[in-house]
Amino acid sequence: MTENRKKPPVSFFNSRLIAIISISLVLFLMGLVFIVGLLSNELSIYMKENISFSIILKDGMTDREVQQMQRSLDAFPFIRSTHYISKEDAAAEMIAELGEDPQVFLGFNPFQASIEVKLKSEYANVDSLRTIEKKLTSDANVSELLYQQDMMQMVNNNIKQIGFVLGVLILVLMLISFTLINNTIRLLIYSKRFLIYTMRLVGATPGFIRKPFIKYNISSGFFAGILAIIMLAGSLYYLKQELLGLEEIIRWEGLCIICTVVLALGILLSVGAAFFAVNRYLRMERGEMYYI
Secondary structure, eight states, X not given: OOOOOOOOOOOSSOHHHHHHHHHHHHXXXXXXXXXXXXXXXXXXXXXXXXXXXXXXEOTTOOHHHHHHHHXXXXXXXXEEEEEEEOHHHHHHHHHHHHSXXXXXXXXXXXXXXXXXXXXXGGGOSHHHHHHHHHHHHTSTTEEEEEOOHHHHHXXXXXXXXXXXXXXXXXXXXXXXXXXXXXXXXXXXXXXXXHHHHHHHHTTOOHHHHHHHHHHHHHHHHHHHHHHHHHHHHHHHHHHHHHSTTHHHHSOHHHHHHHHHHXXXXXXXHHHHHHHHHHHHHHTOOHHXXXXX
């Protein structure tokens, strides 16, 4: 008569899978913060590069002189783009806004030709603009520069405040993430503490004891990172559908860097937590292991 042996039930949600899911959720939150930081940075660049100022030109300039001046402006390293607005174009814009033609009352076109200039983001601040103003107004054909100093200062101040808050949030989240991942892995290694003690008794070196735990958590961190990246990709796809024009602001190079960082953090934090957890049990005596 053969004895019927019951096989232990194999649950899909075993301890390793639960650990991978737990770590991936933490990495997912970190990735979201990184993406928010990337979006904030890209949005700040977009806003800075769309703040323009006008170079008011003196009357009497020929088209050739205007074109030559525009080419020289485009050659400056701090200028992103230029756009020439003639006196007629300026008058047409004002008529469209006011609904009336000032030339009818005045008998002449009161507007001056100008060149609208947009700066590169790193130069879009008040200090740089003052230096640029001195350089540009030295041209005999330039009447004056018109720009909204208060708005530019406000944009830069807001961007600095947002950057500081995001930086603090990332640091706090990193500490919380390491604590959560460390606790998750310590719980997994906790069940192996007597095995670690036995290996010590038979003369295994600390490096030999750590090796299987390190290898185990490298793969766990890798799979957790991949799962987090998949969740981040799904979130970005959803945001892309809800926020039109998102693909024009966010750069795929930055997203690739974030995915690499999330994957690397998944592996490094898992390995680091496993290293410290194993070291803890390597220093314990058998009696102490019963009371932890």
